Amino acid sequence: MIRRLRVRHESSFQERLLKSAEDARAQADQLPAGPERKRLLQKARQSEIAAGIDDWISSPGSHPPANLDFMKKPKA
Incomplete structure (x- = not known):
């Protein structure tokens, strides 16, 4: 059996995405x-959206967020 290395991050997934x-x-x-x-x-926007989604699915009950601004496409 192959074991994968376990990486311990010092910051949360959401913090790493926002960084x-x-x-x-x-x-x-x-x-x-x-x-x-x-x-x-585009990479920055995708990271921000991923952080918003992570926050959403990590919330108790995983109800859709009241504020969906993170899903809106930015104006050019």
């Missing part, structure tokens, strides 16, 4: 308009 979004936005801010900047902004 990833913050880092991607910071990198995008350093770039001119173009496909790489667009990719980084």
Whole structure:
């Protein structure tokens, strides 16, 4: 049997997702308009949405959140 390595994170999954979004936005801010900047902004948005979904499914009863702003597509 193969055992996988267990990684103990110092921060929660949601915190890591939000940090990833913050880092991607910071990198995008350093770039001119173009496909790489667009990719980084999309990555940031996806991380924010994932954090919102994680919060939603982690809540007791897993009812849909009252505020679905994290699901809305940002205006260009």
